[in-house]
Amino acid sequence: MIDNRTDLSGSLSADEAFELLSDGNRRELLLALLDRDLRVGTDPQLSVDTIVESGNRESELCLYHAHLPKLESVAVIDWQRERDEIRTGRRFDELRPLLELLRDHPDAVPGEFS
Template sequence: MDLSGGLSTDTALELLSDARRRELLMALLERDLRDDGDARLPVENLAESGGRDLELRLHHSHLPKLESTGVVDWRRNANEIRTGRRFDELRPLLRLLRDHPDVLPGDRP
């Protein structure tokens, strides 16, 4: 992935294509809005509802994918994530999803 330009539409939609990543990014968006841009989320809080399987997927799939695109800054030593240098590029899509759940297709089991 070329990090010199902006996130492509395909990359942004791919990042949002997984329900767990969307939940994580929405939680980070809400925390970012409350904390004036210094959002931090403990990774263990993200995994507590999904058990060990979710924890493994976070550590081996979701967080590396989000970190490699610059959307999150994963601080492994502190076991937390923060908004990354590219988070603002996803912010409009995240707000759209948050603000219009009634007109957008919902998640289906």
């Protein structure tokens, strides 16, 4: 389980990576960052407003109070709270192969995983 005591000196374990990807909202956010990060000539930052469901207060609260802090705590994202922007963190590349797999083969994963 990932918590505030997570060691940031090593790599993410498989369990930690799959835990981060276990929630659909986090996957959506990370896939949006992956897409943004790969565009040539585009600033890889992403406004949080672009990923918040319009009018869905519960989703917004979960994003701000659970998902963003969790991803930031393991350095997968860098969250600029004052500007309400996120960008890839120093450990984002550890998730990149799994994110690319999910993006490139959405039908290969059982259930609704996108």
